[in-house]
Structures are given as structure tokens and as C-alpha cells.
Amino acid sequence: MVEAIRKRLNERYPIDVTTVEAVTNAMYRCVAVEGTYYARITNYKTFDEQVEEVRYTEFLRHEGIGTSAAIASLNGNVVEKMSLPDKDVRTVLYEAAPGGHLPRSEWNADVLKEVGREIGRLHRTSKKFEETHPPQHINDWHDSGEYDFLTYIPEEERAIRTIAEEVHSTIRSIPKTDENYGLLHGDLWLENIVVDDDRNLTLIDFQDCEKHYYIFDLAVPIYSAIEYSFPGGGNIVDYGRKVTKAIIEGYEEENNLSPEMLEKLPLFIKLKELFEYSLMHRYWNKEKLTEEQMRIMNHFRMRLERNQSVLEEKWLTRT
Known part of the structure; x- marks a missing residue:
């Protein structure tokens, strides 16, 4: 599954992903030549809900609130529909946030x-x-x-x-x-x-x-x-x-x-x-x-x- 995700991300996004690692059943850490990213791959919310969510977080980010930047696909979409071997999914790709979780x-x-x-x-x-x-x-x-x-x-x-x-x-x-x-x-x-x-x-x-x-x-x-x-x-x-x-x-x-x-x-x-x-x-x-x-x-x-x-x-x- 992670290899299929890596291939789909490289087909759809302007980055060169080398490795993909599952963090949860919906979130994947993606190491690319350009840096580290996180791909959320889920059908938990509808396409329209996810588009509006990203519009909201991007607005927050531009107003100075700390949120992760969403990466648009090569098609110009912030929410991208993708087909995996066992299901069709909706994907949002984010830049990794600076820092980490505090102990x-x-x-x-x-x-x-x-x-x-x-x-x-x-x-x-x-x-x-x-x-x-x-x-x-x-x-x-x-x-x-x-x-x-x-x-x-x-x-x-x-x-x-x-x-x-x-x-x-x-x-x-x-x-x-x-x-x-x-x-x-x-x-x-x-x-x-x-x-x-x-x-x-x-x-x-x-x-x-x-x-x-x-x-x-x-x-x-x-x-x-x-x-x-x-x-x-x-x-x-x-x-x-x-x-x-x-x-x-x-x-x-x-x-x-x-x-x-x-x-x-x-x-x-x-x-x-x-x-x-x-x-x-x-x-x-x-x-x-x-x-x-x-x-x-x-x-x-x-x-x-x-x-x-x-x-x-x-x-x-x-x-």
C-alpha cells in the first residue's frame, strides 16, 4: 500500500517522494527530495468538506496562525482524488510543521x-x-x-x-x-x-x-x-x-x-x-x-x- 501511495503522490504532486511511512491509518509521513511532508489519505469527510477545511486553514496561515501549508497538486487541487489498489480516496498533502511534539x-x-x-x-x-x-x-x-x-x-x-x-x-x-x-x-x-x-x-x-x-x-x-x-x-x-x-x-x-x-x-x-x-x-x-x-x-x-x-x-x- 505505501508503495502505491508513493507512486500516486509522485504522479500528482510537484515533489519527488522517496519513502512513505504510515503514522496512522489515515496519515502518512512522506520523505521527498524537497523535504518532509504529510499526506492525509481518507474518506472521513466529503470532498467539499475537505476543500473548505483547507480554505480555512490556509486563511488562518496567511493571517499569522500556525498551521501547516497545503501543497496544491499538479492539477492545481488542494484536495486530490486518487485510486489505490483497494479503494478510491481523497488526499491532502501538507508541509511538515517545524519542530515536534514536546515530551x-x-x-x-x-x-x-x-x-x-x-x-x-x-x-x-x-x-x-x-x-x-x-x-x-x-x-x-x-x-x-x-x-x-x-x-x-x-x-x-x-x-x-x-x-x-x-x-x-x-x-x-x-x-x-x-x-x-x-x-x-x-x-x-x-x-x-x-x-x-x-x-x-x-x-x-x-x-x-x-x-x-x-x-x-x-x-x-x-x-x-x-x-x-x-x-x-x-x-x-x-x-x-x-x-x-x-x-x-x-x-x-x-x-x-x-x-x-x-x-x-x-x-x-x-x-x-x-x-x-x-x-x-x-x-x-x-x-x-x-x-x-x-x-x-x-x-x-x-x-x-x-x-x-x-x-x-x-x-x-x-x-
Whole structure:
């Protein structure tokens, strides 16, 4: 498969790819004579959705937001249709972002504050994009099947289904305004943030960009840091407090965050937890769970059933 991908890329793009390596089932690292690139090869979104996504990220990049440049094909297309031996796919080729992923020990308050600043700049620029390029194909969050929790969470898990339904309906009832709702990244795990030697950030993988409440783009990296990036060697409660404080303070240096929406941050973190738990049921083979998958699923199940939060509300107090 990787050899077929290499040949198709060389036929379609103005680069000479020498090696292709799978990073995920949809992303491939491509080493070429001209440098390193990443090819996203997937049918996860429609052709029109992907074209609009690239138009959005290119707008962000030209406005100074750290995003990877998309490479047009020899046909002048930023989204290229290709045929592989077992399927037809849609491809977007990106320049590699400068830098790399930080080790857990380096996600300190200074870097996380810059993450908050970059998200604030992202949202300000997203509003500008929507004014001039009203999205036609990028949907609202609640129209995505991945938020249809009750389809995937088993019926016997009544307590979690009740919580999922309450969280979903409560968030949908929040009044949308130009200040609290719009186009955003949608999946800002710390793994989707690349950092160079000068601590400049590049936001990658906009495949899940959607129209959502802006606070969700803060909930995801806070949740990601607390749940997956604590390096140890200290108190995780202190770490969670510092993470939350740094990201929010950075964001508020670049964009407004109303007290009403800040108070709802735990609700959106709960939405992210339910999202992840629902995906486990959707994509994992429950008849063949590994020990690690079983541990993770039980960890989520116990916390959700007890309606516990990874975020303490007192961390949201402005000082």
C-alpha cells in the first residue's frame, strides 16, 4: 500500500517522494527530495468538506496562525482524488510543521499559556474568516454522528446514557452568539500541537474542524493535559490547576471569554469525556479488547457513572 501511495503522490504532486511511512491509518509521513511532508489519505469527510477545511486553514496561515501549508497538486487541487489498489480516496498533502511534539515534562505553564494565546488568536481569526467566507460545508458539532452518544453507549449503561443525554441537551440549549460560537479546530489534543525550538506553535490536524462553542477548544487541551500529559514528580491536582490557569490566562490575553462561558468549562470537558467513551464503543471490538483497552474503558466508566470531573470548579476562579 505505501508503495502505491508513493507512486500516486509522485504522479500528482510537484515533489519527488522517496519513502512513505504510515503514522496512522489515515496519515502518512512522506520523505521527498524537497523535504518532509504529510499526506492525509481518507474518506472521513466529503470532498467539499475537505476543500473548505483547507480554505480555512490556509486563511488562518496567511493571517499569522500556525498551521501547516497545503501543497496544491499538479492539477492545481488542494484536495486530490486518487485510486489505490483497494479503494478510491481523497488526499491532502501538507508541509511538515517545524519542530515536534514536546515530551510530557516540557508542557509547563509558559508553553501552555502560549497554547491559550494561540487558541485566542485562532478564534479571532476564525470570526474574520466566517465574515468573508461563510462556511457552506463545515457543519455544526451536533450534526456529526460522533456526538450521537446514545447510538453507541450500551443500553444497559443507564446512568451514563442519562448523563450523556443531559450534557448533550444542556449544551444545545446554550444561546449561540457571535462571541461564543463559531468555526474552530475541534480536536486540540496536545498531540495536535507542534512546538519548535523558539516555542512557536503549529496547530495540525484540522480534520475535525466544526462550528461549536469556542470554549470547547479550551476544554480539549485542558482535558488532554490533565488526563494524558501529567509527567509525574509532583501533585496532579496542582498540575491540573496550573494547566487550567495558564491556558485560560493566555486565551484572555488574545480574546474575550465571558464569565458565563467560563463557568460552563466543566460541562464541555464532560462532553469531551463522553465523546471519547462513545468512540470506544463505536470503534473498539468489545469481544477482543486488549488489557489496556479494558483498563481505559473501565476507568472512563467508573468516573462517568460517579459523575466525577477531571476539573475542579475552584480552578476557574479569576485572580
